[in-house]
Amino acid sequence: MKRLVFMGTPDFSVPILEKLMLTEYEIVLVVTQPDRPKGRKKIVTPPPVKKTAEKYEIPVLQPEKLNDEYKKILAYKPDIIITAAYGQILPKELLETPEFGCINVHASLLPELRGGAPIHYAILQGKQKTGITLMYMAEKLDAGDIIVQQSVKIAAADHVGTLHDKLSETGALLLADTLPEIFAQNITPESQDESLATFAFNIKRDQERIDWQNPHDVIYNHIRGMHPWPVAFTTYDGGQMKIWWGEMDNHTYKGSPGEIVDIVDNEAFVVVCGNQKGLRITEVQPAGKKRMTVSQYLQGSPDRIKTGIVLGD
Known part of the structure; x- marks a missing residue:
């Protein structure tokens, strides 16, 4: 039975780990980031992958720096190491030791968006498709040879x-389908074209701030490219207002960029x-308040949003 070490940290990694649990292979170790303080109360919280590993009673290692503890990983004698949004660069010794290498599940069609x-940049850039790349890891960021996409x-x-x-589930299925071919050595990897590389x-x-000078489709992509984290914002009434959601309005309006020109129902x-096109804002979070619909906000503060107000600096 092939021995796998899985390395991942956020929610994206969880379906991939869970899918691996259904395969014929043995996951001998999960490596993830250390527990970190979360939220306003700074409660120390384990990463999602750790919670999943503990549910399946898989040993967990949480090195602050891989260079200090990579030998502990190699002590498990993995045949292959699989990473998915782990969050640290792997040292050369880890890349070179497993018989079947180190495989990364990356959420773009490399060499785009290394x-x-x-995921954020695919939407920010208004792309109509993205994807999953399985690649052999290299010392350079997301530059290894492509196994499958x-x-x-x-x-x-x-x-x-x-x-x-969508991408997490796709990555889980693609990895499970491809691992038998990797172990059978039926894969002919392809090198990436460096001239086509872009970065994410x-x-x-500062990237979260809305620039109302941009066209309405760019701002719409900005809002959904920051939703539900970290959330786009604009300045308003001396503070900041998060803009959780909106819709494009293709009517032409008179007014300055950032100006509120209509209250709709x-x-x-x-x-x-x-x-000069519009963006119809439907969900907001004023400074010091919770996320709410614009309808809820107008009910509680009917005089705060009026036509003629200009958002942004």
Whole structure:
């Protein structure tokens, strides 16, 4: 029986680990990030993959730095190491020791969108498809040889959350289907074309801010490319307002970018964008409050949202 070490951390990794549990292979160790403080109360919380591993009574290792503890992983004598959104670069010794190598499940069609936020960037860039790549890991970021790929369509209403789930499930199925071919050595990997490489580095705080000078379709992609995390925001009334959801409005409006030009049935407000088209905002989170519909916000604060107000700096 082949011995697998699985390395992953967030929710994306969980369906992949659970699918591996249904295969004929033995998962001898799960490696994940250390427990971290979460939320406003900074409660130390284990990563989702750790919770799953413990449910199946699989040994768990949580090194702060792999370079300090990689020998503990090799002590389990893995035939293959599989990673999925683990969160650290693997040292050369880990890459080279397993007989069948180290395989990564990456959420893009490489060489597009290398890096830690490929799902966000696929939507931010308005792509109509993305996918899963299984690749042999290399020392360079997401640059290893491609084993197999599978495309996934991006619907116009998809956001990071829905696309995340589609890709995670696709990755789990693709990996389970491909592992027998890897072990049978029936795979002919293909090198990536470096000239086509693009990058999807982790989202920074300033990227969450909406620029109302952009066209309405770009801003719509921005909102769904930040939903449900980390969430797009704009400035309003001396503070910040998170914009959880909105819809494109293809009417042409007079007004400055960021200006509220209409209140629609007390359920949404329309903001003018840089191309003079509108964005109909339906869910918000004012500073210091919980996420709510615009209807709920208007009921509680009927005088706060009016036409003529300009959002943004």
